[in-house]
Structures are given as C-alpha cells and as structure tokens.
Amino acid sequence: xxxxxxxxxxxxxxxxxxxxxxxxxxxxxxxxxxxxxxxxxxxxxxxxxxxxxxxxxxxxxxxxxxxxxxxxxxxxxxxxxxxxxxxxxxxxxxxxxxxxxxxxxxxxxxxxxxxxxxxxxxxxxxxxxxxxxxxxxxxxxxxxxxxxxxxxxxxxxxxxxxxxxxxxxxxxxxxxxxxxxxxxxxxxxxxxxxxxxxxxxxxxxxxxxxxxxxxxxxxxxxxxxxxxxxxxxxxxxxxxxxxxxxxxxxxx
Numbered sequence: 499x500x501x502x503x504x505x506x507x508x509x510x511x512x513x514x515x516x517x518x519x520x521x522x523x524x525x526x527x528x529x530x531x532x533x534x535x536x537x538x539x540x541x542x543x544x545x546x547x548x549x550x551x552x553x554x555x556x557x558x559x560x561x562x563x564x565x566x567x568x569x570x571x572x573x574x575x576x577x578x579x580x581x582x583x584x585x586x587x588x589x590x591x592x593x594x595x596x597x598x599x600x601x602x603x604x605x606x607x608x609x610x611x612x613x614x615x616x617x618x619x620x621x622x623x624x625x626x627x628x629x630x631x632x633x634x635x636x637x638x639x640x641x642x643x644x645x646x647x648x649x650x651x652x653x654x655x656x657x658x659x660x661x662x663x664x665x666x667x668x669x670x671x672x673x674x675x676x677x678x679x680x681x682x683x684x685x686x687x688x689x690x691x692x693x694x695x696x697x698x699x700x701x702x703x704x705x706x707x708x709x710x711x712x713x714x715x716x717x718x719x720x721x722x723x724x725x726x727x728x729x730x731x732x733x734x735x736x737x738x739x740x741x742x743x744x745x746x747x748x749x750x
C-alpha cells in the first residue's frame with residue numbers, strides 16, 4: 499500500500515479526467531511538457547544516475563530539506579491570504595499544504611538513519627544558496643499576488659511536474675542502493691497528482707492572447723528556476739531560457 503493510500507490525502511488519479519484536462523489546456527500543457535523534458539536532460543539527472551552511495555546525496559538532501567520544509571509555509575500563506583471571492587479554493591490549498599507538511603520530517607529521519615547527518619541540529623548550519631532562494635521566492639511572490647491561475651500553472655502544473663520528474667529519478671535510485679524510503683516514493687505519486695489536478699481550476703486561455711502569454715511565461719520562469727536550483731546543488735551553473743512554446747533558447 500502506498501503512502502498516499504495509507505494517508506488518504508489525495509484522490510486517486512482519474513485517467514479519463516486527466517486526458518480531458520490535458521486536451522482542454524493544451525495551450526499551457528505543451529510548453530510545460532517541452533520545458534520539463536529539457537530539464538531532464540541537464541547534468542543533475544546524469545549525476546543521480548551515477549551515484550553509488552547514499553552519502554553522495556548529502557549535498558542535495560540538505561537543501562532539499564530546506565525546500566521541502568519551506569514550501570508548505572508558502573502554501574499556508576496562499577491559503578491564509580485567500581480573499582472571500584476565492585474561498586472555494588481553500589480546500590484545494592489546504593489539502594496541498596497538509597499533504598506536504600510532514601515531508602521534510604520524513605527526509606530528516608531518512609538522513610539520520612543513513613548517516614548523512616550526525617544529528618538533527620546539524621541542519622541548522624545550512625543556509626540556502628541564491629538559486630534555492632530564487633525558486634522558493636517565486637512561490638512567495640505568487641502567494642502574495644493572489645493570482646489563482648498564475649499559482650496553479652506555475653506551482654501546481656509547472657514546478658510540481660518538474661518535482662515529479664525529480665523524484666521519479668531519485669526514488670528508484672535509492673531503492674537500488676537499498677535505502678529507499680516513503681519520502682522519495684510519495685512524491686512520485688503526490689507531485690503527479692498536484693500537477694494534474696491544478697488544471698481543473700484554471701481558466702482556458704488562447705496561447706497567443708496577452709493573458710495566455712503572461713501565464714505561459716510565468717510558468718516557464720518557474721521551470722527555469724527549478725532547473726537552476728537542482729543543478730546548483732551539484733555545483734553546476736545552469737543558465738536556461740525558454741521560448742513560449744517551451745523550447746530552449748539559451749543554455750550556457
């Protein structure tokens with residue numbers, strides 16, 4: 499039984515509903531898929547493939563802990579600032595925040611169990627780099643702005659899809675190293691759910707309209723920031739910029 503089935507925070511993904519949502523929102527789905535597929539070709543994914551010891555993951559696990567601990571707070575801010583006119587979204591935000599709230603603690607227990615940290619207190623000496631802060635601050639900006647569609651396409655549909663790809667690479671690697679854990683496994687399911695279900699609450703746009711271009715650009719900004727962040731964790735300075743169709747234009 500999966501972590502999600504045990505904790506019943508998320509509904510089971512309806513594949514028929516998914517297909518309908520993807521077709522309806524092809525204007526945003528296609529650029530997200532194009533850009534997220536590019537991120538999977540970056541050095542981070544080769545690095546994950548090549549590690550042969552869980553201790554090698556320490557430099558990624560520690561900033562990942564910070565990211566994992568901070569995002570539920572951002573989601574709580576989105577919920578807390580919801581105006582009365584948007585109150586119908588509160589259950590959606592609340593489920594997301596609740597589902598993420600204990601994940602950093604799961605990662606902490608895994609790090610202690612596998613000797614990546616000698617003690618819980620060791621994490622307090624960490625400070626996030628600029629790439630990690632930029633990715634987190636992207637979410638804070640949108641929580642403050644309270645633009646529902648930007649939040650849903652940027653966080654739920656864009657970054658959560660990249661997160662899903664991230665954990666789809668890490669989860670089997672950890673199992674192959676005999677240190678698999680629910681922390682890695684749950685994100686394969688949860689992030690896929692978030693990426694899909696956010697589409698249900700998004701207004702359909704013309705990709706060539708001013709609003710459509712604005713939402714696509716904001717979504718691709720988040721994917722760029724995610725890619726820069728995870729590559730910075732392994733010491734790679736990734737500079738990528740996407741066209742509005744999600745194809746890469748600059749990579750240095």
